[in-house]
Structure formats: C-alpha cells, structure tokens
Amino acid sequence: MTPTLQLFLIISAALFSIGLLAALSRRHAIFILIGIEMMLAAANLNFIAFWRFSPQSQPPTGVMIAIFSIAIAAAEAAVGLALVIAVYRHYRTTNVDHLNQLKG
Amino acid sequence: MSSAAVVIIAILTLAAALAAATLQKLMHATLSFAVALVGVAALFFLLGAEFVGLVLVFVYIGAVAVLIVFTILLTRRDVGKDRAANWGGAFLAVAVFGGLTWAILKTQSVAVVAPHIRLVTVKRIGEALMTSYVWPLQCVGLLLTAALIGALVLVMEEKP
Known part of the structure; x- marks a missing residue:
C-alpha cells in the first residue's frame, strides 16, 4: 500500500502544532526559537510533499523553494540566537517574562 | 515508498x-x-x-x-526551571492541529498517490539554480551575508 498525500500533510500539521506548542508555552527564548524552527521544517515538508505528488515540473519548483527556505531559516536562526545573547548580556536572563521594558 | x-x-x-x-x-x-x-x-x-x-x-x-x-x-x-505547562498554548496547538486535520481529511483532491516522476539529480538542481533561479540565489546570498554581519554587530561588546 502506497501512502497518499494526506498522510504527509497530517504529519506536517502535527509537526507544525508541536512547534506552535513549543513557541507558545515555553518561557525560555531558545525554546521559542526551537519551536519556530520546527514550524519552518513542517512548511518545508509540505513543499516537498506537494511537489512529489503533483505532475512533474521542469525545473523542480518544490525542491528549489525548499532549498531557499532552508537557507532563510538558517539566517533567521543566526540572527535570533545573536539577539538571545545580546538580551542575556543586558538582562542576565533569557526568560521572556522578565523582558518587559523597551528602555535599555 | x-x-x-x-x-x-x-x-x-x-x-x-x-x-x-x-x-x-x-x-x-x-x-x-x-x-x-x-x-x-x-x-x-x-x-x-x-x-x-x-x-x-x-x-x-x-x-x-x-x-x-x-x-x-x-x-x-x-538554566532555571522552565514553567512547562501552559494550558492556553497547549489548547491552541491542539485546536490548530484539529482544524488542519479536519480540512485535510475533508479535501478530496489531496487523497492521491504519487505519480511516477524522473529522479531529481543534483545536476538538474544546479542547472535550475544557475538559469531560472539565479536571481533568488543572489538574493539569498545577500540575505545570508546581511544576516551574518547583523548577528556579529548584535553580539559585539558595547564600548563603555
């Protein structure tokens, strides 16, 4: 029995929901970043699944978009972690509940 | 598969x-x-x-x-204790998952099996990157450079 597109979409939805859970329910900034990365990985899985289950295209559009999306996710992670370090240096904490003022 | x-x-x-x-x-x-x-x-x-x-x-x-x-x-x-259980976030995540699953199961056009397609070789990806995707490739290169320089500036020690 071969899997249908539905199976992959449900896996992707579950991964996205777990990422949302991590981003919403944790108080540690690094956990929130991990959740966002998980949601991005779920989106990539959707791109690849839709590409694989649709008629062939030349060039392989889904693959290209997934590659670009991975590159952008890497850039986002680098800037996000730099922000975490900068905030930690200032506030001595990375708990987002304690970061409640804009004034430096 | x-x-x-x-x-x-x-x-x-x-x-x-x-x-x-x-x-x-x-x-x-x-x-x-x-x-x-x-x-x-x-x-x-x-x-x-x-x-x-x-x-x-x-x-x-x-x-x-x-x-x-x-x-x-x-x-x-x-590395203090992180408050793990936040029922609002968990409820929202379950609601999103339920809604997405309902929509996926209800849509008939996604209940398809994979067609037979030609293998995507690295050669084809490289050709596509250098022909029809050359502008996105350059933009991503610029974005990565800007992101790395921005990250460096963010974590640089402040002058007193």
Whole structure:
C-alpha cells in the first residue's frame, strides 16, 4: 500500500502544532526559537510533499523553494540566537517574562 | 515508498519533536530537536528529494543545532526551571492541529498517490539554480551575508 498525500500533510500539521506548542508555552527564548524552527521544517515538508505528488515540473519548483527556505531559516536562526545573547548580556536572563521594558 | 516506513519514521519524528517541546532541560530538548530533524530528512529521502534531505541535515544539524548548543553554553547561568505547562498554548496547538486535520481529511483532491516522476539529480538542481533561479540565489546570498554581519554587530561588546 502506497501512502497518499494526506498522510504527509497530517504529519506536517502535527509537526507544525508541536512547534506552535513549543513557541507558545515555553518561557525560555531558545525554546521559542526551537519551536519556530520546527514550524519552518513542517512548511518545508509540505513543499516537498506537494511537489512529489503533483505532475512533474521542469525545473523542480518544490525542491528549489525548499532549498531557499532552508537557507532563510538558517539566517533567521543566526540572527535570533545573536539577539538571545545580546538580551542575556543586558538582562542576565533569557526568560521572556522578565523582558518587559523597551528602555535599555 | 511504503506506508509502514512513512508511519514509523513519522512516529519517531513526532515523538522527538514532542520531547523537544516538553523536556525541562534545554540541552536535552536541543538533542531531541536534532533527532526530529533527522526524521524530517528521512521523510525527504522517502519522498525522493535526497538533495534537500542532505541540505537539511547539513544546515540544521551541522549549523543550527550546534549554534543553539553554543548559545545555551554562553547563557548557562540562566538554566532555571522552565514553567512547562501552559494550558492556553497547549489548547491552541491542539485546536490548530484539529482544524488542519479536519480540512485535510475533508479535501478530496489531496487523497492521491504519487505519480511516477524522473529522479531529481543534483545536476538538474544546479542547472535550475544557475538559469531560472539565479536571481533568488543572489538574493539569498545577500540575505545570508546581511544576516551574518547583523548577528556579529548584535553580539559585539558595547564600548563603555
């Protein structure tokens, strides 16, 4: 029995929901970043699944978009972690509940 | 591509992701996150996108996970207890999952099996990157440069 597109979409939805859970329910900034990365990985899985289950295209559009999306996710992670370090240096904490003022 | 393999890999991936979302210790959560990404890369391999799976392993596990570990070590003094249970977030996540699953199961046009397609070789990807995707490629290069310079500026020591 071969899997249908539905199976992959449900896996992707579950991964996205777990990422949302991590981003919403944790108080540690690094956990929130991990959740966002998980949601991005779920989106990539959707791109690849839709590409694989649709008629062939030349060039392989889904693959290209997934590659670009991975590159952008890497850039986002680098800037996000730099922000975490900068905030930690200032506030001595990375708990987002304690970061409640804009004034430096 | 068989359903059993997909389901087994999906269960492992989702279990690792759930562990990453709920474990108390940051380091354990990061390692679970890396395991979940290996699972996603395995799904990419099953879907016939070997190159993207390899890129995912290199970029996410080789760079992003290591970067997260470095950040955890640099902010180590702050490893207090994280309040794990937040019922609002959990409820919203379950609601999103339920809504998405309902929509997916209700849509008939996604209940299809994979057609037979030609293998996507690295040569084809490289040709596409150098012809029809050359502008996006340059923009991503610019974006990565800007992001790395921005990250450096952010973490530079402030002059007193």
